[in-house]
Amino acid sequence: MTRLDETLSTEDQREDADAADRLLRSTGPPVPPTKRAVPFPLQFWRSGIGKKWAMAVSGIVLLGYVFAHMVGNLKVFLGRHQINTYGAWLRTLGEPAFPRTVVLWGLRTAVIAAFFIHIVAAYQLTRMNRRARPVRYQSKRDYVAANYASRTMRWTGVIIGLFVIFHLMDLTWGTANPHFVRGDPYDNLFYSFDQVPVAVAYIVANIALGIHIFHGAWSMFQSLGWNNPRYNRWRRWFASAFAGVIIVGNVSMPLLITTGAVTR
Amino acid sequence: MHVTLEVWRQPGPDTAGRFVTYPVDDVSPDMSFLELFDVLNEQLIKAGDEPIAFDHDCREGICGSCSMMINGRAHGPERGTATCQLHMRKFSDGAHITVEPWRAAAFPVIKDLCVDRAAFDRIIEAGGYITAPTGGARDANEILVPKSAADAAMDAAACIGCGACVAACPNGAAQLFTSAKIQHLNLLPQGQPERWERVINMVDEMERWFGSCTNHGECEAACPKDISLDFIALMNRDYVKAQFKQRRLAGQRR
Numbered sequence: 001m002t003r004l005d006e007t008l009s010t011e012d013q014r015e016d017a018d019a020a021d022r023l024l025r026s027t028g029p030p031v032p033p034t035k036r037a038v039p040f041p042l043q044f045w046r047s048g049i050g051k052k053w054a055m056a057v058s059g060i061v062l063l064g065y066v067f068a069h070m071v072g073n074l075k076v077f078l079g080r081h082q083i084n085t086y087g088a089w090l091r092t093l094g095e096p097a098f099p100r101t102v103v104l105w106g107l108r109t110a111v112i113a114a115f116f117i118h119i120v121a122a123y124q125l126t127r128m129n130r131r132a133r134p135v136r137y138q139s140k141r142d143y144v145a146a147n148y149a150s151r152t153m154r155w156t157g158v159i160i161g162l163f164v165i166f167h168l169m170d171l172t173w174g175t176a177n178p179h180f181v182r183g184d185p186y187d188n189l190f191y192s193f194d195q196v197p198v199a200v201a202y203i204v205a206n207i208a209l210g211i212h213i214f215h216g217a218w219s220m221f222q223s224l225g226w227n228n229p230r231y232n233r234w235r236r237w238f239a240s241a242f243a244g245v246i247i248v249g250n251v252s253m254p255l256l257i258t259t260g261a262v263t264r
Numbered sequence: 265m266h267v268t269l270e271v272w273r274q275p276g277p278d279t280a281g282r283f284v285t286y287p288v289d290d291v292s293p294d295m296s297f298l299e300l301f302d303v304l305n306e307q308l309i310k311a312g313d314e315p316i317a318f319d320h321d322c323r324e325g326i327c328g329s330c331s332m333m334i335n336g337r338a339h340g341p342e343r344g345t346a347t348c349q350l351h352m353r354k355f356s357d358g359a360h361i362t363v364e365p366w367r368a369a370a371f372p373v374i375k376d377l378c379v380d381r382a383a384f385d386r387i388i389e390a391g392g393y394i395t396a397p398t399g400g401a402r403d404a405n406e407i408l409v410p411k412s413a414a415d416a417a418m419d420a421a422a423c424i425g426c427g428a429c430v431a432a433c434p435n436g437a438a439q440l441f442t443s444a445k446i447q448h449l450n451l452l453p454q455g456q457p458e459r460w461e462r463v464i465n466m467v468d469e470m471e472r473w474f475g476s477c478t479n480h481g482e483c484e485a486a487c488p489k490d491i492s493l494d495f496i497a498l499m500n501r502d503y504v505k506a507q508f509k510q511r512r513l514a515g516q517r518r
Contacts, residue, residue, distance in 0.1 A: 040507055048476035049467055049503045125476045132369050132436035132475030138272065138283065139362040142336030145481035146434060153478065219479040225501025227494050 048128060049223075051121040056220035058121075061114035063217060063242065066209070070249040073189075077253075077262060080186040087185045115164075122157060149215035156212040163205035170198065190257060190264055199254035210247035217242045265291040265352060269304065270362045271316055274373050281373065283362070293353035297340060298323060298330060300352060317376040323348040325488060328424030331431070332377055333364040338428035338486035346426060346488040366431035370438075370473035381427050383473040384441060390469035391462035392445045394454050413451045420448035422489040432486030435475035440483035442470045443499035444491050450502060460506035467503050 037043075044050035072090075075083040094103030143151070166176065171188055174180025179191035193199045217239035221227065226235075256262040266289050274281030288304050295303070298320050305315035321329040330347040334340035340350040355361065365373050370383035409417075421444070429440035446466050449455030455462070477496060484493045 044504075044507050047467065047503070048471045049500055052476060053500070053504060125478075128471075129435035129437070129475035129478075132473075133367055134369055135367055137333065137336070137364060137367050139270070139333070139364050140336050141434075143434075143480075143482060144337065144432075144485040150478065150480045151434070215479070222477070222479045222493065222497045223500060225497045225499075225504060227497030227501070229494075232494075 048125060051125055052223040054117050055121045055125075056223040058114035058118040059216050059220050061110060062118060063213065065111045065114075066213075066246060067242075070246060073253060074249060076186060076189055077256075080264075083186050083189075084184060087183065119157075119161065122154070126154060147215070149211045150219075153212060153215055156208040159205060159208040160212060163201065163208075166201065167205075187264075189253070193254045193257035196258055199258035202254040203251050206250040207247060209250070210243040213246055214239055214243040265293055265355075265357045267291055267300070267352070267355060267358070268360045269300075270360070271377070272364045273316070273376055274365075275314075275375065277372055277374055281376075291352050293351070295352045296323065296348055297332070297334065297350040297352065298348050317374075317378050319378050320348060325349045326424060328426035331366050331379060331381075331426055331428070333366065333431060335362055338366070338431040339426075339488050343485065344488060344490045346424070346428075349488070366427050368427075368430050368436040368474070370436075371427060371430065379427070381425070384425050384427065384438070386473065387438070387442055387466055387469050388445060391458065391465040392449070393458075394449055395457055407453050409452060417448045417451040420444040420451070420491065420495050423448075423487075423491055424489060426488060428486040428488060429483035429491075430474060432482040433475065433477075434480055434482060435478055437477050437483075438470050438474040439477040439496045439499070440487060440491055440493070442466055443495040446502070447495045447498050450498070459502070460509040463499060463502040464506050467499065 038046070045054065072086055073083070075086050090104050091101050149156075169176035170192055171177065171180075171185070174182065174188070177188060177192055180188055193202070218235050221235045266287070269286045269288060270283045271286060272281050273284045286304055286308075288300065288307075291300060291303070298318070301316060301318055308315045319329040319331055321327040323330075325346040325348060328346070330339075332339070332347045334347065334350070339345060339347045340354070342350050342354055363377065365371075365377045366379045366381075368379075371379040371381055374380050423441060423444035425441060425445075427438075427441070430436055430438045433439075446463050449462065450459050479493070479496075481493055484491065
């Protein structure tokens with residue numbers, strides 16, 4: 001039996017170690033060592049439940065972003081003027097109270113911070129979980145309740161992370177898109193999706209995103225402790241609907257443009 | 265009935281283990297799974313072999329001793345039962361059954377199918393108690409408890425501490441056990457004085473040993489007492505709330 005947070009006593013490895021020393025190794029000292037007091041947000045972050053809470057809150061921020069991003073991008077079906085005006089509006093958002101792009105950068109900062117927190121927490125929790133079962137089951141496990149989405153969260157998460165880098169290079173920085181023109185999202189999108197491999201990457205990544213949301217948007221209620229018999233049955237419904245809307249909305253763009261169903 | 269058992273044999277904590285195959289004949293469908301092991305052990309003893317070590321005590325599903333991973337499921341294929349309440353009629357004739365001990369860093373194998381679950385005791389010691397009132401015995405029912413709270417607390421208190429939740433969890437997390445042990449006290453008036461300290465201390469102790477929850481729901485499906493995932497959500501909520509309860513500092517000069 002090993003504690004996850006501290007190194008083991010080596011008392012039992014002495015020459016003259018007896019059964020009592022070995023028992024101490026296996027059961028540990030009954031009184032945990034006192035930990036140095038740290039400010040409570042840091043202390044909260046140090047706990048697994050705190051990290052799950054942070055993942056849920058950052059997940060909500062990211063859900064909001066994903067939804068708003070999809071709604072904005074669907075304007076591509078309304079024509080060049082609509083989506084390009086929307087793109088320009090994002091930069092002037094908050095004017096005249098705020099200078100140009102300040103509000104946009106505020107929103108971007110929140111999304112980047114949420115993304116960062118979500119990934120760091122996921123990484124640290126995964127490490128914690130691996131340490132909790134160093135010796136895996138030697139026979140085949142038979143899962144009853146865990147579904148495909150919950151079992152693949154780490155994989156879909158990595159796929160989404162890699163996709164976001166490609167997506168930024170493709171349509172924000174333009175480094176992966178030779179025809180990129182700054183401030184013309186309509187043409188950039190069509191140039192991008194005219195290439196079948198790029199469209200396939202978008203479709204695969206957005207299906208992975210939908211699967212990730214299917215579990216995440218349900219899981220966050222548990223992590224935050226939002227559990228009430230009155231609305232519990234709606235939690236699964238909400239997560240399924242959210243995932244469905246995101247998949248349909250985001251996949252429709254590369255699919256319809258690549259297949260030529262929607263043309264310039 | 266005839267079954268083929270594939271059982272994890274491990275002579276001691278620090279020695280390597282392996283699966284050993286044992287065919288068992290003349291199995292009665294009315295036998296419990298533990299009685300199958302009794303029969304097999306008698307055969308092993310007669311043949312001069314070392315019997316298989318496995319934990320068991322009450323054999324009626326209330327002590328939480330039995331702990332076997334049967335065909336990849338904690339306590340076997342039957343829902344809401346411990347291994348001792350699983351009967352051989354749930355298996356087909358000629359079945360091939362693989363039996364393995366719980367696997368977790370905090371549950372080291374002692375021998376064969378026996379694991380050391382003392383980490384659960386560490387969690388209980390951290391806060392699974394109430395302050396005992398001193399003085400004369402109080403009248404029965406003097407403390408009013410809402411029926412709904414009493415029911416929920418009773419459902420949580422049904423936990424027998426067998427460790428199936430940890431065994432079934434892909435992350436080796438003990439959230440279901442810990443939340444049940446926290447909430448059966450936190451839901452009742454008697455548990456209120458230590459409520460916030462309890463959740464902090466028990467969760468912190470739990471995280472010294474076990475993994476974290478990713479809400480798969482495997483624990484709930486494996487639990488022989490059908491304890492609900494809802495208690496995990498309640499524990500998470502209490503843990504966050506407890507961060508803001510600074511009762512010890514309020515109004516004190518330090």
